[in-house]
Amino acid sequence: MLFIVLLSQWLPGFLKTISLLLGILAGSSLMGALGRLEAATMREASWLRFPHPLFPDLPSFSAFAVIPFLVAYVAVVINGVGSIYTIGEIVGKERMGGRVARGIGFTGLGGLLAGALGTIGTVSFGLSPGVVLVTRVGSRFPLTLCGVFLCILAFFQKALALFMSIPSSVVGAALITAMASQVGAGISVLARSGKPLEGRDYLVIGLPILVGGIISILPGNFFQAFPFSAQAFLKNGLVVGIVLVLLLEHLLLRRRCQKIRKEKTRED
DSSP: OHHHHHHHHHSOHHHHHTHHHHHHHHHHHHHHHTTOOOOHHHHHSOSOOOOSSSSOSOOOOOHHHHHHHHHHHHHHHHHHHHHHHHHHHHHOOTTHHHHHHHHHHHHHHHHHHHHHTTSOOOOOOTTHHHHHHHHOOOOHHHHHHHHHHHHHHTTOHHHHHHHHTSOHHHHHHHHHHHHHHHHHHHHHHHHHTOOOOOHHHHHHHHHHHHHHHHHHHSOHHHHTTSOHHHHHHHTOHHHHHHHHHHHIIIIITOOHHHHHHHHHHHHO
């Protein structure tokens, strides 16, 4: 993590934009020198492979899965809007309405296509602003090119296995570094409003982050005590965190001034 931070601040020009990649390469090389790289998967993988069958089966519906998926996609929409607006704080807020409409539309289309192909749907990644802050690259064209590379990578199993052999600790270090910048961006957005934070604001912000983070590291056996219909909801730290922040913000810790304003409106 420290190595990536130093590279992102000390390197000039283009090298600064690839500081995350350089950090991952350095970390993987160090793990390889320590004999902690798993190369067996890369040796066994074929060079070129096409998915067969392309469509595994016709979609089937489960009553127990519908409600958790609806809640999950409400969370996906909220996460997408939040991610787009957070990026806007960094790269500029021009034409935000069109950006949000296109972003949510493509997210839904990607979810439909992924469901038809029997895989996990796409979702806006809230860590992206942190990556932009570390790499200094905010253009959508490199991101589009990266998406094309990922699609091609699915057919070249050797290359895919090479990326999969990167130790999880190295990937985690890179993500934590980007997350640190993301937290800083969030604090700057809150401070930019010019309004002092109240006691309730710290709870509304901090409690969902802690609960969502804790859920992501709980063992799988913990969730077996809950009904099957609730497990799909409770296992997702993102969904639980978003639902909790909505409950705290709009119901449990609702601002007192909002109630007073509504009462005055009714009196008028």
